[in-house]
């Protein structure tokens with residue numbers, strides 16, 4: 177799985193703009209009525225400021241789609257705007273078409289956050305509003321998948337634990353006050369949605385070396401495996417309700 181993720185990620189162009197006439201995102205059709213979205217897989221611009229790619233969210237979305245048969249939409253080239261933040265964006269328009277054409281019943285919106293928050297996984301449901309009928313099912317699934325190895329260790333958040341998760345952390349609510357994909361799907365399209373934020377350790381197979389950081393960063397292989405198991409379990413849990 178790690179090799180395949182690395183291969184899929186190589187095809188994502190973080191900084192290059194799309195060739196003329198092509199969109200900055202790619203849609204990979206599926207057979208099942210669920211969509212995984214990764215709007216920040218490449219660099220993007222929010223209020224004139226260039227924001228970095230959330231590495232491996234594009235690869236994880238593609239891999240999840242490949243292994244489960246769901247639909248995937250992910251940024252593929254650098255975006256001139258912010259597909260998640262902008263009120264309207266070509267990405268959101270495409271998402272609307274995919275949802276309508278395929279009778280999509282649930283949207284998983286995948287993001288990456290820094291390890292600095294010491295949280296492995298943050299789920300944003302707009303305090304329950306983006307998926308009222310699914311929130312408890314999602315929580316049960318996450319709890320089952322991420323059983324902490326030791327209860328005492330789980331309570332100590334001084335170090336990053338990728339099996340530690342939070343729901344509606346003040347930074348990652350899924351969009352109470354801004355125009356996120358989660359909010360767009362649930363409020364404008366009427367499709368329940370959840371925002372999933374993964375720390376670097378639980379998604380980055382290997383970061384391309386950077387000038388400021390010549391030794392490549394590597395996530396934890398077990399954590400990445402656990403991420404994939406969790407995403408697949410979420411797809412199965414949601415499918416069972418559709």
Ligand SMILES: [Zn+2]
Nearest residue numbers: 216230287288
């Ligand atoms: Zn993001």
